[in-house]
């Protein structure tokens with residue numbers, strides 16, 4: 001197995017490059033299913049395990065995928081007759097594969113997708129996805145762990161989402177592109193990744209307006225075709241490096257970051273005493289000697305993103321005083337905190353909120369990532385801890401960060417990714433990682 005070993009205490013300085021967004025490329029790959037004519041070429045594609053998983057789902061559906069990892073480009077040919085079943089082996093690996101449902105239904109008149117189930121951060125039902133597809137005319141059946149949607153033809157509808165779910169907005173919007181007539185979706189997700197998906201769909205010939213607002217209007221068309229599209233920058237990766245820079249009292253230019261996409265994070269960081277400024281080539285972050293405490297509540301966009309919550313708790317734990325964080329989007333996204341307790345963090349969870357007692361004198365420890373953003377948060381804690389921090393379970397990190405340790409090392413962090421012997425052997429040999437890191 002592999003782990004990241006961080007020796008804390010270095011200020012981060014320099015420039016860091018940000019990849020295309022995982023949460024944009026995954027639904028856009030699913031959207032490529034809709035192109036019955038021509039190929040789709042995506043650029044600025046992040047090289048992530050989730051992207052490989054989505055490529056495998058699409059291959060299983062009978063598309064041809066060519067991933068040029070060096071140039072970060074994917075070409076998809078979905079012009080052949082497609083299979084309409086996404087089995088458990090893929091959907092269980094990555095929940096986001098559920099977004100093939102809308103495009104498959106629209107393109108094939110049928111979609112059978114394994115129920116995604118929950119994950120470490122919450123239960124994650126898909127009732128809103130199904131409610132929307134059924135409003136477009138699909139018959140929905142659930143059996144043997146699968147959900148099956150069928151429709152001879154889809155028709156436009158008025159759909160109000162009870163909650164602005166990102167995945168439901170994407171699935172319904174994609175299905176509606178080929179429905180007959182107009183679909184009006186209200187209370188939809190407004191994330192930049194929704195806007196990127198709508199832009200790509202429009203280049204494929206769809207007629208979508210209102211992306212980025214609470215109401216989407218989709219005028220159905222008969223057919224979509226391939227296009228060229230560059231994936232939007234990853235605001236969560238950018239935000240993660242902003243936090244890493246701030247917490248180490250560093251000075252980092254996060255290249256090509258779009259500050260408009262990270263407004264709630266930047267506003268909180270400024271409140272804590274961090275200097276954040278737009279520059280021609282990106283966003284510069286300069287961390288103060290002492291951080292001020294603050295209160296944060298996660299919300300759908302344009303509120304504070306839940307995907308930045310674990311990283312934010314590190315900043316709060318380093319602040320001079322008591323901070324509060326309330327997680328309203330996922331019911332179980334505090335698991336990184338128990339790991340941080342081993343690094344000397346002091347906090348109290350009360351329902352959906354956590355009171356964080358700073359400043360923390362973090363000490364290095366062996367910690368295990370429980371999910372994607374928890375992994376990043378633990379590495380960031382290691383950057384400011386005394387001694388060595390060893391972060392395991394890197395399969396989570398690899399879902400959403402390309403070369404995370406390499407980028408941190410180039411900013412001056414003392415960090416390495418190493419192979420260690422099997423866990424059981426390793427437990428008897430705790431000095432191994434430190435020796436390997438030196």
Ligand SMILES: CC(=O)N[C@H]1[C@@H](OP(=O)(O)OP(=O)(O)OC[C@H]2O[C@@H](n3ccc(=O)[nH]c3=O)[C@H](O)[C@@H]2O)O[C@H](CO)[C@@H](O)[C@@H]1O
Nearest residue numbers: 023096124125126127128129164165166167168307329330
């Ligand atoms: C691949 C991708 O883009 N993932 C992002 C997407 O996930 P995802 O699309 O799964 O997130 P949603 O916005 O759908 O979920 C948000 C909340 O709505 C609930 N819900 C959702 C759908 C539904 O039918 N019923 C329901 O109750 C969920 O349980 C959760 O509590 O948005 C999340 C919220 O910003 C981010 O954390 C994820 O990184």
Ligand SMILES: C=C(OP(=O)(O)O)C(=O)O
Nearest residue numbers: 023095096307372373400
């Ligand atoms: C929760 C996340 O992703 P996913 O929805 O793919 O699990 C994330 O990116 O932090």
